Amino acid sequence: MALRTRILKLSNLRCVTQQASRLRAMSTQSTQTSPKEGPATATEEMKPGQTHFGFQVVAEEEKTKKVHEVFETVAEKYDLMNDVMSMGIHRMWKDIFMCRLAPQPETKLLDMAGGTGDIAFRYIKYLQNLGPSQGTHSSVTVCDINQAMLDVGKQRAQKLGYTPESCGVEINWKCADAERLDLPDDSYTAYTIAFGIRNCTHIDKVLEEAYRVLTPGGRFMCLEFSQLPNDTLQWVYDQYSFQVIPVLGQLFAGQWKPYQYLVESIRQFPNQEKFKSMIEDAGFRQVTYENLTFGTCAIHSGFKI
Numbered sequence: 001m002a003l004r005t006r007i008l009k010l011s012n013l014r015c016v017t018q019q020a021s022r023l024r025a026m027s028t029q030s031t032q033t034s035p036k037e038g039p040a041t042a043t044e045e046m047k048p049g050q051t052h053f054g055f056q057v058v059a060e061e062e063k064t065k066k067v068h069e070v071f072e073t074v075a076e077k078y079d080l081m082n083d084v085m086s087m088g089i090h091r092m093w094k095d096i097f098m099c100r101l102a103p104q105p106e107t108k109l110l111d112m113a114g115g116t117g118d119i120a121f122r123y124i125k126y127l128q129n130l131g132p133s134q135g136t137h138s139s140v141t142v143c144d145i146n147q148a149m150l151d152v153g154k155q156r157a158q159k160l161g162y163t164p165e166s167c168g169v170e171i172n173w174k175c176a177d178a179e180r181l182d183l184p185d186d187s188y189t190a191y192t193i194a195f196g197i198r199n200c201t202h203i204d205k206v207l208e209e210a211y212r213v214l215t216p217g218g219r220f221m222c223l224e225f226s227q228l229p230n231d232t233l234q235w236v237y238d239q240y241s242f243q244v245i246p247v248l249g250q251l252f253a254g255q256w257k258p259y260q261y262l263v264e265s266i267r268q269f270p271n272q273e274k275f276k277s278m279i280e281d282a283g284f285r286q287v288t289y290e291n292l293t294f295g296t297c298a299i300h301s302g303f304k305i
């Protein structure tokens with residue numbers, strides 16, 4: 001019986017591998033690959049009103065629609081896939097991110113592109129660890145453009161037993177676009193965005209809105225995939241990203257394309273220095289970044305002064 005199950009599993013895996021080869025062949029037809037530099041970024045000229053969706057050049061409205069579809073499709077498996085793809089390392093990155101934010105009892109946090117609540121739950125835990133009733137005046141608003149992601153987050157909060165009475169932190173869930181927020185000026189003391197900003201169509205508008213809603217003295221923090229400073233490491237990382245991640249997506253979530261988009265969007269995102277300048281251009285001061293895991297991702301920070 002055990003042997004039969006194993007044979008079935010192996011034949012399933014063979015089907016997935018065959019499908020992987022077919023899909024990889026299809027995807028390379030639309031992707032320009034340079035053997036020296038590894039998987040290249042899209043080089044196609046962009047016209048006004050166009051942007052990137054992974055390596056594809058699409059109309060701006062189309063990107064927003066496609067990103068929405070991606071996260072609607074993956075919402076239920078999102079947390080599982082994060083663990084599978086990063087071998088659990090994303091948990092450590094998010095823990096470090098929260099330690100760097102070091103929220104205080106009076107912190108009013110807007111967690112943008114907050115998805116299924118990973119950053120919000122770390123924020124609550126951090127405040128709880130400060131001591132009893134340390135979170136009493138704190139609040140977190142988890143904001144995301146995708147209701148399906150927020151619904152998973154709300155279910156998680158319920159399972160964790162997080163109510164304002166039990167955890168001392170007010171949690172709000174808000175479905176909205178980071179590029180146009182119906183939130184008042186100067187209303188949050190901290191703004192976080194983890195693995196969200198590269199999915200937005202206009203990064204400059206997201207940064208502008210972040211600046212607007214923060215109180216003077218408020219802090220902007222972004223955790224995002226980045227570029228490795230060493231060619232060999234980047235090559236190894238590209239091999240893993242392009243050859244393994246979509247296959248894992250197919251195996252564990254029955255989806256290939258969203259995970260291909262994920263790795264392509266990482267490659268398209270500006271490097272640490274470029275993104276730092278963009279944050280400065282939005283008006284933030286004391287802008288810094290810290291590489292995590294050799295620059296696989298980076299924590300960016302800036303203040304509204």
Ligand SMILES: C[S@@+](CC[C@H](N)C(=O)[O-])C[C@H]1O[C@@H](n2cnc3c(N)ncnc32)[C@H](O)[C@@H]1O
Pocket residue numbers: 067071112113114115116117118119143144145146149176177178179193194195196197199200201
């Ligand atoms: C990779 S997930 C990150 C979720 C969460 N922050 C985390 O670290 O696990 C990216 C999230 O960005 C959201 N998103 C994409 N575009 C957005 C936009 N314009 N405004 C707000 N959220 C957006 C997606 O719906 C998705 O939930």
